[in-house]
Amino acid sequence: MSLASKSVGRRERNKQEKLERITAAAKELFSVHGVDEVTTQQIADKADIGTGTLFLYAKTKGELLLLVQNSSYVDALERGRAAAGKTLDVLDAVMAIVRPVVECNRTQIDNGRTYLREMLFGDPEEPHHRDALALSVETEEAIVGVLRRDESVGEPEAVAQARIISAIMFVSMAATVNIGSSVEDLLQDIRRQAEVLLGPKKKRQADT
Structure with a gap:
């Protein structure tokens, strides 16, 4: 060398x-x-x-927060993928991906909400902001993979549904009205909305 x-x-x-x-x-x-x-x-x-x-x-404190939260988010998403891979029911598998992301974000509620604001309004040219957006896309892709287990669901439909579920998750975590909500409260609310979106057949998928 x-x-x-x-x-x-x-x-x-x-x-x-x-x-x-x-x-x-x-x-x-x-x-x-x-x-x-x-x-x-x-x-x-x-x-x-x-x-x-x-x-x-990192040029700003916001970028530093993105750096910190991104590293935790990577681990959370990996755990979610692994749990979803062991879960047959489609809705349960979707929630297996969502759960560790919500838990990660709510470890420190104010920090988690600030992280979400930075994702939305931060400088997209900054590397840690780009990484955060990429993780959001990876989350949606993981959910698409679960939804596509149902052969009747096409790629465009799965992509649209995954995007909606991701939006539900992020809005639930960021909403001021949910500051006092526990992780389990948030997960139950997200699950109820996802179930309405996906319909009963997704819930029965594991039995077919």
């Missing part, structure tokens, strides 16, 4: 190590104090880097 290759490899490792420190620092501070009460200086200090370096990885 050339010296140039070793140098590039070392730089990439250093960048990754700093990114992990920033993510861990922001996650802890946001979890304990809430995103509104934490400053970028506090995050930089906890990550043991300068604020200038911090802004190379």
Whole structure:
């Protein structure tokens, strides 16, 4: 290996190590104090880097929140896919995907709601915002895969239904009226709406 290759490899490792420190620092501070009460200086200090370096990885506090929540969302979606793969009933499988996403978002309610606002209104050119939108698309694709188990459901119908279910989930999590709702309350509400959308045949799919 050339010296140039070793140098590039070392730089990439250093960048990754700093990114992990920033993510861990922001996650802890946001979890304990809430995103509104934490400053970028506090995050930089906890990550043991300068604020200038911090802004190379995320230009705003909103982007830092996206970075933190995205990493949790990835794990939640993976758990949801795995659970759905073991669930025969279509509606139950859809909710198996939805459950860990809702649980992830409601770990700290204010942070979760701010995350959703950043997804909607943040700068789409920022990398962490793009990652958040990509995760939303992946969630819809996972739901499409479940809905397509029913051979009578075509791709366009499944895509439209998955988009509606995703919208139901995000609106339920973001709505001010639901601030005091528990995770189980939200899941029951989402399930009721999904059941109306999908119809009784989806509920019976496991028995056919």
